[in-house]
Amino acid sequence: MSSHWYEDNLAPKLYFDTTFNIDAARILPGGYYATPGHMMLVTTLGSCVAACIRDPINGIGGINHFMLPENVQEQGGWGSSSARYGSYAMEMLINQLLKMGARRQNLEAKLFGGGAVIKHMKTINIGARNATFALDYLKTEGIPVVSTDLLDIYPRKICYFPQSGKVLVKKLYSLHNNEVLNREQNYLMLLKKSKVEGDVELFT
Template sequence: MSIHTPISNAPATERVTVMQGQAIASANLAAEFSTVLGSCVATCLYDPDAHIGGMNHFLLSEPPANASGTQIDEHYGVYLMELLVNEMLAKGARKFNLKAHLYGGANVNRNMMKIGSMNADFAREFLRREGILLMREDLGGTQARRVDFRPASGQVRCRTVEDRFAPPVQPTPRPAVAHGDVELF
């Protein structure tokens, strides 16, 4: 008696971690983008006809109003949203056909500004302004999330990360009295 193991024609999964400040697009059937989010937001865009998708991961929505200079900071959503759309269009996606999923935007530290909420509001408004259909969102709350996205098929899996597995957010204490030639204030 022999045992027959069927051979799968599906390509092996190629996992790509999307870090803060990145926007990546692909039509590769084997690609799977992954990221872990706290207050950051990840946008997963997908063109179902062209089978092209992409993901970004931004830390903050926009630079402060008093920021000066023309240097582009890739950690801002205002830059990464445009970059993601443009990368997808360059690969053959059509803007009118894009579908979106938004993840993250948690307010993980109650003692800090509501950065996660500001990021989530920015991402929703960007999609609305650009006419991109928001299919699903998992935003807000206080827990971190892990997102896995298959860009060519548009499949997404989002899981919350238990608090005990998330790194603690603790401010670094300052010394009460400075020593030496430098005074900390």
């Protein structure tokens, strides 16, 4: 498997959350995290989508945080470079879950994000495209989607508890700074400059 920028991005931030009294990991754009332990996985989404995928029988779960690159010349489809970025993000998480002992036939997913928050994008709605990709991908892979909170115009903070499958969603109706938007803008610029190299071997 080739080296890829998804593996070189800023690592998840591990910390102890005093509000929930639990070990936690904060996932940044382009990242993913999987665990067999009792943890809380946290991310904040604007146009990006997070897939929370778990094996409820074995108590192994994880989350990713991704965006398809902006390319108005492409109409989408599984052969497009945009789709390959999304496929890579999903496959990296699923692969990690399976390596930790999850069974593919047990996997279920919840999807969040895809808000129309990047206002200068007039040619395409990146959030909607991310959401559609995630739904289509999971349907194709035969992984049931048991819950969604997608689209709208607001960023969201997600707190995911993989062992139980519980997700807390907080809509960020008013932001006092542009941290979420700036982070996703920087991520989008990185996507434009990056290439997907090689394929990911997906465990079965």
